[in-house]
Amino acid sequence: MIRVLVTDGMEKSAIKELKAKGFEVVQEFYEADILGEKLKDFDVIVVRSATKLRQPVIDKAVGAGRLKLIIRGGVGVDNIDVAYAIENGIKVTNTPNASSASVAELAIAHMFAVSRFINISNVAMRQGIWDKKKYVGVEIAGKILGLVGFGRISRELAKKATALGMKVIYTDIVGKVNDCDEYEFFELDDLLKKADYVSLHIPFIKKHGATIGKDQLDMMKEGAFLINCARGGVVDEAALVEALDSGKLAGAGVDVFVEEPTRNEELVNHPKVSVTPHIGAATAEAQTRIGTEITSIILEYFK
Structure with missing residues (x-):
């Protein structure tokens, strides 16, 4: 079963759809010193701005060889070492249209x-x-x-x-x-x-x-x-x-x-x-669109 880790929250209907399609979805936030170890057991990680995916975290995930896809729910990817992830065979994408x-x-x-x-x-x-x-x-x-x-x-x-x-x-x-x-x-x-x-x-x-x-x-x-x-x-x-x-x-x-x-x-x-406390994308409509876009990315990747 393909396992998806959602660390910073995701729209409920999107999680429900992924589960209905046969994906296992785990919603849990982990600090950086733990996250790398946890990622050894996941194929996908979905983050927002709170989770930082830096080189040491990516290194641990790469060592296990399972993580294939990083999705940033939102526009900016400055909390992810994108080039390093790509160099190590992990696809990185975001949801640029949703918010x-x-x-x-x-x-x-x-x-x-x-x-x-x-x-x-x-x-x-x-x-x-x-x-x-x-x-x-x-x-x-x-x-x-x-x-x-x-x-x-x-x-x-x-x-x-x-x-x-x-x-x-x-x-x-x-x-x-x-x-x-x-x-x-x-x-x-x-x-x-x-x-x-x-x-x-x-x-x-x-x-x-x-x-x-x-x-x-x-x-x-x-x-x-x-x-x-x-x-x-x-x-x-x-x-x-x-x-x-x-x-x-x-x-x-x-x-x-x-x-x-x-x-x-x-x-x-x-x-x-x-x-305001970083609420640019914090509308019901944007969250629905982000969830829909994340689901589409995952389904397309693993089709």
């Missing part, structure tokens, strides 16, 4: 939150404070949204932002995208100087460090907003707090952090910041 709409909607939610003080006024009112005159915000219609990275999530966000009356510009490591002429391409530095809102949709590459640090924040417009629903680490958190304190940035929406769960109380409690 695009959900993450795009969360980015917009953060944009509204910091533009209209929803984040801080919500807290103040619960404390009995009526600061109506203090919360004079800005409209997002007519503003320029700069997208850093132009993959599936960015394109979904571009469509939604355009419908809300924003002008969308973008940058991407591959350069200008041929089939998106309705949006204007800029190099990163020029985009940062031009955009009223900057939303990040790029992976974190540890050896490269933060994509948005002090120098990049200094380039941004006075009173601009930064949204990060991509990956912790792509923004220098200390530099971001400094930019908010100085008034360089009017606000920031943050769903992802360098350390998760984050212990950066200065950032989380900042009055100009709207924060």
